[in-house]
Structure formats: C-alpha cells, structure tokens
Amino acid sequence: MSAPPLLSARGLTKRFGGLVAVDGVDFDVFAGEILGLIGPKGKPIHGLRPHDVAGRGIMRTFQHNMPFAGMSLIDNVLVGCHRRMQSGLAALVMGSRRAAAEEEKARRRAAELIGFVGLGDVADTPVVNLSFGQGRLLEVARGLAGEPRLMLFDEPAAGLTPAEAERLSDIIRGIAKRGIAVLLIEHDMRFLLPLAERVIVLNFGRKIADGTPDAIRRDPAVVEAYLGEASTIGAGEEAARA
Amino acid sequence: MTRAAPWLAAAAAMIAVAFLLKDFGYYSDQYRKLMLWVALALGFNFLFGIAGQVAFSHFAFYGIGAYAVVILTFKAGLPLGAAVVLGLALCAVLAIAVGIAATRLEGFYLALATMAFAQLFLVVLTEGGVVTGGAGGIANYRLPALEVGGRRFTLTGPYYTSLIALVLLATFFVFWRLDRSYFGRACRAIRDNPEAAAAMGVDVARTKIVVFTVTSVLAGAAGMAYAFVDNIVNPPVFGLENVFLLLFMVIIGGSGRHAGAVVGAILLYMLPYVLTPLIGHHQALVFGIVMVAAMLFRPDGLVGAYDRLRARYGRGAA
Numbered sequence: 001m002s003a004p005p006l007l008s009a010r011g012l013t014k015r016f017g018g019l020v021a022v023d024g025v026d027f028d029v030f031a032g033e034i035l036g037l038i039g040p041k042g043k044p045i046h047g048l049r050p051h052d053v054a055g056r057g058i059m060r061t062f063q064h065n066m067p068f069a070g071m072s073l074i075d076n077v078l079v080g081c082h083r084r085m086q087s088g089l090a091a092l093v094m095g096s097r098r099a100a101a102e103e104e105k106a107r108r109r110a111a112e113l114i115g116f117v118g119l120g121d122v123a124d125t126p127v128v129n130l131s132f133g134q135g136r137l138l139e140v141a142r143g144l145a146g147e148p149r150l151m152l153f154d155e156p157a158a159g160l161t162p163a164e165a166e167r168l169s170d171i172i173r174g175i176a177k178r179g180i181a182v183l184l185i186e187h188d189m190r191f192l193l194p195l196a197e198r199v200i201v202l203n204f205g206r207k208i209a210d211g212t213p214d215a216i217r218r219d220p221a222v223v224e225a226y227l228g229e230a231s232t233i234g235a236g237e238e239a240a241r242a
Numbered sequence: 243m244t245r246a247a248p249w250l251a252a253a254a255a256m257i258a259v260a261f262l263l264k265d266f267g268y269y270s271d272q273y274r275k276l277m278l279w280v281a282l283a284l285g286f287n288f289l290f291g292i293a294g295q296v297a298f299s300h301f302a303f304y305g306i307g308a309y310a311v312v313i314l315t316f317k318a319g320l321p322l323g324a325a326v327v328l329g330l331a332l333c334a335v336l337a338i339a340v341g342i343a344a345t346r347l348e349g350f351y352l353a354l355a356t357m358a359f360a361q362l363f364l365v366v367l368t369e370g371g372v373v374t375g376g377a378g379g380i381a382n383y384r385l386p387a388l389e390v391g392g393r394r395f396t397l398t399g400p401y402y403t404s405l406i407a408l409v410l411l412a413t414f415f416v417f418w419r420l421d422r423s424y425f426g427r428a429c430r431a432i433r434d435n436p437e438a439a440a441a442m443g444v445d446v447a448r449t450k451i452v453v454f455t456v457t458s459v460l461a462g463a464a465g466m467a468y469a470f471v472d473n474i475v476n477p478p479v480f481g482l483e484n485v486f487l488l489l490f491m492v493i494i495g496g497s498g499r500h501a502g503a504v505v506g507a508i509l510l511y512m513l514p515y516v517l518t519p520l521i522g523h524h525q526a527l528v529f530g531i532v533m534v535a536a537m538l539f540r541p542d543g544l545v546g547a548y549d550r551l552r553a554r555y556g557r558g559a560a
Contacts, residue, residue, distance in 0.1 A: 051441075051443050051445045051446070054443030062441075068430060069434050070433065071431075082427075082428055092420060092423040095419060102424075
C-alpha cells in the first residue's frame with residue numbers, strides 16, 4: 001500500500017460516561033481495500049454532523065435497515081445521490097437544462113446501482129413490499145449512490161440468511177474492485193474473515209490485532225478474546241470448505 | 243412545448259369558468275374562494291404530507307399575507323407592487339423563524355408551537371389598534387389601479403378571478419416541480435427517517451427551513467389575493483379552525499399527493515353547501531363522522547382508494 005490512506009484515525013478515544021469504549025486506537029483505510037473491524041458494539045466515531053460525513057464522501061448502511069418507508073426503491077436510492085445534486089430551487093422550478101441533466105444523470109446512476117445489487121426487477125416497488133434481505137441491498141445501493149470514497153457497513157450480515165450473506169459478500173468485493181474503501185464493522189467471523197483483506201480487532205477499546213484474516217485466526221490474543229477454542233473454529237472452517 | 247400544453251389547457255379552462263360565472267356574483271365569489279383553498283391545501287400538503295411537518299402555522303401565513311398587503315398599501319401608502327414584495331418578504335422572515343423552531347421540535351411539540359404562533363397572530367390582529375383595525379379589521383378599500391405603460395386599469399370581476407386562477411396554477415406548478423426533484427425526495431426522506439436522510443447527506447435543518455419558507459410565502463401570496471376578494475380583513479376570517487380544515491382536506495384527499503390536496507379541498511369546501519340545505523346544522527355531525535371513518539378505513543385518502551380500484555380493475559381487464 002504505497003498510496004496514502006483514504007481515512008486515517010489517530011489516537012481515537014470515545015467515552016460514554018465513565019466507560020471508555022475506544023481508547024487511543026490508530027488505524028488507516030486505503031482505497032479499494034476491504035477492512036474489517038471487530039470490537040465491542042460502537043457507533044461510527046466522528047465529531048461531524050451526519051450530513052457533513054456524507055458530504056466528505058463517507059456513505060454507510062445501517063445495521064437495522066432504515067429505508068424511507070413511504071417511497072419506491074428507486075426514489076430511496078435517488079436520495080443517496082443527494083450530495084451530488086447542486087441545482088438551486090429556482091432552477092428546479094423553472095426546469096433549467098442543467099437541473100434536468102443532473103436529474104437524468106442521477107436516475108441513470110440509481111438504476112445502474114439497483115442492477116448492481118440485483119434488485120432490477122423491483123426498482124419501482126414501494127419499499128414496504130421488499131423483503132428484509134432486499135432492504136439490506138437497498139441500503140447498499142443507496143449508500144453507493146452518493147459516490148462514496150469510503151463505504152461503511154454496520155453489521156451488514158445481521159439478519160441475513162446464509163445465501164443472502166454470500167450474495168452480499170460478492171457485492172462488497174465488487175464495491176472494493178471499483179476502488180472504494182470498504183470498512184466492515186462486523187461480529188460474524190464466518191462472514192467477515194473470508195471477505196476482509198485486513199482485520200483490526202479491538203478489545204475493551206484497545207487494538208489487540210491488525211493483520212490478515214489468517215493471522216487474526218491464529219493470533220492468541222484474538223483467539224482468547226473472541227474466537228474461544230481455536231480448534232473448534234478451525235474445525236468449523238474446514239467443514240465449511242469441504 | 244408539449245410539456246406546457248396541460249398547464250396552458252388548465253389555465254384556459256379555469257379562466258373560461260371565470261368568464262362563464264361573471265354574471266353570477268355568488269358563484270363567482272365561491273369559485274374564487276375555492277381556488278384559494280385549493281392553493282392553500284397544495285401548500286399544506288407539501289409541508290405536512292410530503293415533508294412531514296405537523297405545522298399549524300400554514301393558515302396564519304394566509305392571514306399575514308392578506309393583512310400585510312392591506313396595511314402596507316392603505317395604512318403605509320405604499321404602491322401595490324412594493325406592498326406585495328414587502329409582504330412576501332415579511333412572510334419569508336416569519337417562516338424562517340418558524341422553520342428554525344421546527345429544527346428543534348418534532349411531531350406533537352411542533353404542532354403545539356405552531357398552533358401557539360397562529361394564536362399569537364390572532365392576538366396581534368385583535369390588539370393591533372389602528373394598524374390592524376382591532377377586532378373589526380380593515381374594510382372599505384379597493385384594489386388600486388395598476389399602471390402599465392402609462393395606461394391605468396383595474397382588475398375587476400372575471401379578470402381578478404383569472405388572476406386568482408393564475409396564482410393557483412403557479413402555486414401548483416412550484417410544488418409539482420419541487421416534488422419531482424431531489425429537493426422533494428429529500429423532503430420525503432426527512433419525513434420518513436431523518437437519521438437516514440442525514441447519513442445520505444441531506445441537511446435536515448436546512449431542508450425544513452426551506453420547506454417552511456416556500457410553503458408559507460405561497461400561502462401569503464394566496465392571502466394577498468384573498469384580501470381583494472371580500473375587500474375586508476378581520477380576525478374571525480383567519481381563525482384557528484381553518485388550519486384544521488386544511489388538515490382534513492389533505493388527509494381525506496390523500497396525504498402526500500397533489501391530486502389528493504385538490505380533491506380534498508374541493509370536496510370539503512363544497513360539502514357544507516350540499517349538506518346544509520338537507521340537514522341544516524347537523525352537517526357538522528356528518529362532517530365529523532365522515533372524517534373519522536375516512537381516517538379509519540382509508541388512511542391513504544380518496545386518491546389512494548382510486549389507485550387501488552384502478553389497480554384491481556386494470557389487472558382484471560389485462
């Protein structure tokens with residue numbers, strides 16, 4: 001990784017009352033990388049207002065699906081394009097050529113992303129009619145619509161069937177291939193370890209490991225903190241591969 | 243050009259009705275007021291149905307527009323054009339203030355705060371002394387003559403009705419265009435899930451303030467048109483009950499839908515005229531029962547019911 005990191009965190013500390021959730025953690029995320037983050041449940045850490053986070057090209061999905069329930073799938077994804085829309089109200093009302101071109105471009109982009117996550121058949125469906133798994137894919141397409149440099153997934157596998165999780169893994173690999181940095185905050189090792197290129201493990205707010213999934217699997221501190229009996233995990237992995 | 247055709251056709255039809263009714267003073271008057279109610283319902287639909295702001299300040303801005311143009315023209319002696327511009331600016335400033343409050347308050351608390359604003363407006367009208375004319379309001383004024391290119395003319399009768407038709411169409415056009423843009427989607431997004439909207443880059447506070455400003459200024463414009471319909475403005479005309487009628491219009495028609503606001507406004511405006519000759523004051527009872535039944539059985543309003551019917555029979559035919 002010779003290119004400078006896309007996101008650099010130095011000495012992150014976050015306290016909730018007297019409880020130190022994150023204590024002096026450093027990490028970097030590089031473009032096109034899939035970075036896994038394992039740790040006690042935390043919110044994304046930032047001192048910015050949420051819409052400014054998006055404004056800097058960091059888009060996200062939510063652990064609990066948060067669709068705009070009164071809108072169609074494509075309109076949900078179009079909201080993700082918001083940060084790229086620049087026409088003023090007067091231009092929107094008068095229907096200026098630039099506003100129309102901007103809208104047309106956003107619609108093409110939204111349709112393309114809905115196809116990318118495999119929801120092309122239901123693009124115009126009201127989101128209340130989508131399944132939970134489709135709702136998660138909506139979150140992915142909606143986040144991507146903002147042309148992120150960093151895409152943050154908050155427990156993306158939570159609530160998905162194994163088949164849906166497998167499909168999502170493929171999509172996430174496709175996102176990284178587009179040169180977007182991917183940060184996965186995930187507890188499900190079976191989902192995270194095959195997917196991530198690098199994993200950072202936090203325990204009691206401190207970084208205890210930073211390395212490839214294979215190194216993480218063997219790291220004694222990680223095994224003790226999260227994986228439990230190393231042999232059982234290994235056996236499970238072998239069984240899954242067979 | 244084809245995109246403009248439906249709007250030109252609507253303008254032509256509405257102006258034609260204005261001229262057809264020119265010898266029927268009563269119906270002409272009702273037609274004017276109906277069009278203003280439709281304009282108000284369209285704005286309230288955008289504020290409440292699309293942006294999800296439970297705000298009872300909307301009708302007060304109708305009153306602020308009406309009083310502002312009358313006071314600035316006939317008490318301050320300004321030319322009509324200046325009075326209109328200043329009056330709309332006043333509506334914008336007050337709307338921004340209400341919008342800022344809306345960034346701090348949600349749901350029930352916003353409803354209470356905006357109701358207090360509407361009530362305060364009525365108190366200011368009643369206690370305003372010579373400026374507002376107190377409880378009696380201001381009367382005995384007439385629309386000043388306009389001067390265009392050295393020629394003076396006064397908009398009266400069907401010509402003034404046509405002006406109201408254009409105000410309504412312009413209002414509809416603004417909301418229709420905004421609704422179909424990224425701005426309209428951002429409004430629906432903050433209605434459905436403000437946290438997710440913010441994560442998508444929508445500045446929730448700014449969007450709310452802009453929504454309040456646009457809807458309130460257009461309500462003020464409708465109020466200015468109203469000021470020269472009856473040529474009297476007084477506190478009872480702008481009573482608090484009107485904003486609840488707007489709420490019912492939007493819900494009965496179909497919240498979040500322009501067609502719903504139009505249908506709801508026409509229906510509820512005409513309902514008393516149909517019912518009163520039949521059952522007298524009991525019409526209020528029927529009105530209440532219809533409202534409760536509509537909310538229980540058709541929360542998506544008449545337009546939603548129409549969509550369902552069309553979906554069912556459309557599929558049957560196919």
